[in-house]
Amino acid sequence: MTDDDLDDLIHAADLDGLVRMIDDRCSTGDWDGLLRVRDQARSAVKTGRQLWPAATMAEYRLALLAPPHHVAAVLDESDGLSGQFTIGPLTEVAAQHHTWDALRSELTPSPRAAFVAHERVIRGDVIDDDIADVLDIPLGLEGWEPTYPIATYRDNDADFPAPRLPTNWKEIETSSEAERLNDDVELAVQQLVEPWLSGSNGTVEVVCVEGDVGDAIGALGPRRARVCELNARTAMAWIAWAGASGGAHGRRRGAATGRFGAWWILAAIGDFLDNWPVNPDALGQFANELNWYRWDAFEPTIGWTLQLAVEDGSEGVAWAVSARDST
Structure with missing residues (x-):
């Protein structure tokens, strides 16, 4: 299909025809032609033709499959339009098949380029470049x-796996009598799952108390609860998964944002935020000194859930988190 065909499809606002053209240009590796589809479909929206699905599909495929030069073209932030409706952030999509070494010379230094670098870190790259401190x-x-959970993007869909969590449940006693404390963790958790709240149907409750895990969970209301012990790595992976996710209907933010959210919450628990950026070794040591748990009140798990409890035995303080979203 030629660019004359493209003009006809744009004029007729033929979405089905444009999808076939996108598939055809991907199969033949006509990345310049695919970029023209993206550009013309986007321009047509300004004239009232609702072709944004074609523009979105074209730029998503470019970020996922095209050579680095074309990836850089769709990551260009100058117009503020690219990636608005893709199923995941283009920085994460691009990082799936393109190493940082392949992209670094093509990307203009920018916050979006920095996010690509952080996405590649999660996939194992070690980056020594001087990039924006986003x-x-x-x-x-x-x-x-x-090992953080990462998305798997395909031509027309994607998987966003959650970490595997233990199921060796143990019932505990709860109490609602413990003194509640004010700290930065509640806001940090709200920021972590913000897409669940603003873009979907989610809810979140966070409490900090003087006491243990039973006191913290009891402060949220359950009279009966059960817990599974987690190690620090599993807890961090779970927090990061929640921070990357958009929940049922919200906008996915990507694994790099999820990793940052896990660091930020851990720093909030340890009262390190005033010294951000934190010393990584000190933060890691602190993470391993805490007692981590998943918990529930014997209810079924439905949808997107982060029900986490944390004990700092040395300080006699505990936190409980209940964040949920469902379709």
């Missing part, structure tokens, strides 16, 4: 960090 966390995974 997250202020290391450009390499620390030894105490987990």
Whole structure:
């Protein structure tokens, strides 16, 4: 299909025909032609032709499949339009098949380029370049960090797996009598799952108390509860998964944002936020000194859930988090 055909499809606002053209140009590796589809479909929206699905599909395929030069073209932030409606952030999509070494010379230094770098870190790259300080966390995974769950993008859909969690439940006693404390963790958790709240149907409750895990969970209301112990790596992976996710209907933010959210919450628990960026070794040591749990009140798990409890035995303080979203 030629560019004359493209003009006809744009004029007729033929979405089905444009989808066939996108598939055809992907199969033949006509990336310049695919970029023209994206550009013309986007321009047509300004004239009232609702062709944004074609523009979105074209730029998504370019970020996922095209050579680095074309990836850089769709990551260009100058117009503020690219990636608005894709199923995941283009920075994460591009990072799936393109290493940082392949992209670095093509990307203009920018916040979006920095996010690509952080996405590649989660996939194992160690980056020594001087990039924009958008997250202020290391450009390499620390030894105490987990293997974070990552998205798998395909031509027309994607998987966003959650980490595997233990199921060796133990019932505990709860109490609602413990003194509640004010700290920065509640706001940090709200920021972590913000897409669940603003873009979907989610809810979140967070409490900090003097006491243990039973006191913290009891402060949220359950009279009966059960817990599974987690190690720090699993807890961090779970928090990061929640921070990357858009929940049922919200906008996915990507694994790099999820990793940052896990660091930020851990720093809030340890009262390190005033010293951000934190010392990675100190933060990792602190993470491993805490007692981590998943918990529930014997209810079924439905939809997107982060029900986490944390004990700091040395300080006699505990936190409980209940964040949920469902279709």
